[in-house]
Amino acid sequence: MAPQSAKPPRTSFRARTSMNIFDDFHARIAAILDRIAADGRLPSLDHARFVVEPPKDATLGDLASNAAMVFAKEAKPHFASPRELAVEIGYALAQSPDVAATEVAGPGFINIRLKPEMFTQVLRAVLRDPPNFGRVVKSRSSALQGKVNVEYVSANPTGPMHVGHGRGAVFGDALANLLAFSGCAVTREYYINDAGAQVDVLARSVYLRYREALGEAITIPEGLYPGDYLKPVGAALAKAHSKALAGAAESEWLPVVRAAAIDAMMELIRGDLAALNITHETFFSERALHAEKDGVSAIDAAIDWLRAKGLVYEGRLPPPKGQLPDDWEDREQTLFRSTLFGDDVDRALKKSDGSPTYFAADIAYHKDKIDRGFDTLVDVWGADHGGYVKRMTAAVAALSDKRVTLDVKLCQLVKLMRAGEPVKMSKRAGDFVTLREVVDEVGVDAVRFMMLYRKNDAPLDFDLAKVIEQSKDNPVFYVQYAHARGKSALRQALAAFPDMDLSAQSLAEADLALLADDGELALAKMIAQYPRVIEAAAAAHEPHRVAFYLHELSSVFHSHWNRGKDQPHLRFVKAEERELTIARVALVSSLTIVLGSGLRLLGVSAPDEMR
């Protein structure tokens, strides 16, 4: 995934206007409220409480605000009703030359109708600085500032990635793109679970493959990894060590084989991720947290840190409810007071043999992130780890004195389908469907878009047949086609006017007042929503909103395009009308810029033609 343009924003232009008309009018209304407050007719108000958004129904206007209703109580002494306050705000807004009209509706909505110039201004902003349109300039949300760490994938290094991992991977990657585009300094991170019993199991499995490579006949017992993907790892070991490890005791060969196996598996996983255009900046090893420096590991240090805060104690826990584990024993153990931070019970930090629990290591890991200066942590996990969220959130609160927030995003399961029928995913003999197989079959664009065309916490049916269909039923195609169609219009324009300068910079100077048709304005209005969608999606950590927006934007475009069939005067390219064509080309160009920008955030390509 290519990072977003590193070139510094053009502050001179962007400081003048954010080109987020919703933010713009939010600020205008805030100023009006302040003015009324200065007259003593309103108290000082929290401007974050009201919103400016598109009205429910586009016939009501271009913008709507609930400001008067939200502040109904505070307004009571001087305004008989919310409507009265709304009227005053509306009147003040209407004084601006770019406002066509305001009206008060319902219980006190302020509906604002803008002059068309307002939207052509937006198009100009798109064309003047294509890579930066939609970037969050100055966010009202504190979540969109500072350093953010997004930890995602973090699959155990024991085999190739499966489709479920892929969802978390795509989600995390798109979210990281989105946050970077929104002004955060983002680090993409992968936590390698290379310390537990699972990697020992991996090592034993590889050891068998090693002996197999030396000519021994092997059988893989229950509980080890049977997959063929370990064969090359065994073969490589045989080549490197010949028979040196074969006669050794397990304590001898295990560290050697384990290290080689983990390296090989991480190589495999990096390859799987690369196939999805995903790269992480940081790979963080769990094993490193266990390593002792001067007799103290990072885990010990983290526990000591919490102990010094009075958050660690020796105590007993009630037995778990429901199915009681066979080996449950009631004993005194080292516990973290996670209940002080919203967890249901305190959590164990050490096993009975004195070694740290997985949670203890995770505490040390998150302490490391906090120490690295991140303001916000995002962890992307599978839904089966939902029960772990409270304790980790509690730990981060404790470790940072509540300065740093942890947002855990859980990704639900992916159900693979083919033309409506579930794909059998037998785990027997390790022949499950790998992520790589799916990417190879349907392509990275389809995988990425479909994984993002659903809320992360909703289960996802992924139909291998549907996502490569070239039809409007396939949202990936639908959006990419809109982009290609736009590019096609630009090619048509060039065919009609070979000397026309189609560069964005040049189109920004077009006479955009010629865009007078409702369909054209509808498209411009939809484009104008992009910055708002970006900010909301980034603040909520919900990249799917971008995917839905792109689908809707495409729909508006396809719709307008088709109007040109019955009404030829609406076509983008009019061979006999150069200025009009330029204006319309500027509109289409803005569309392709925004589609391209959004698709880039999702990591999906924006083709010039469909083939």
Next chain:
RNA sequence: GACCCCGUAGCUCAGCCGGAUAGAGCAACUGCCUUCUAAGCAGUAGGUCGCAGGUUCGAAUCCUGCCGGGGUCGCCA
């Protein structure tokens, strides 16, 4: 038993920090191709937002309790 997620049109799902007559796609029905890509578009029909309370000017949205589906519970990772 406790906690988490989900419950919105026949199906798959959106619905932003509470806002106006609850939206889209599919499926169904009716139309639009000598015309810039019909790989598309327009229209019709379809919903007690799981149920019952509560909060307030206003609840699909927030709170409580139920019902239904899924997940989790550990010294696993």
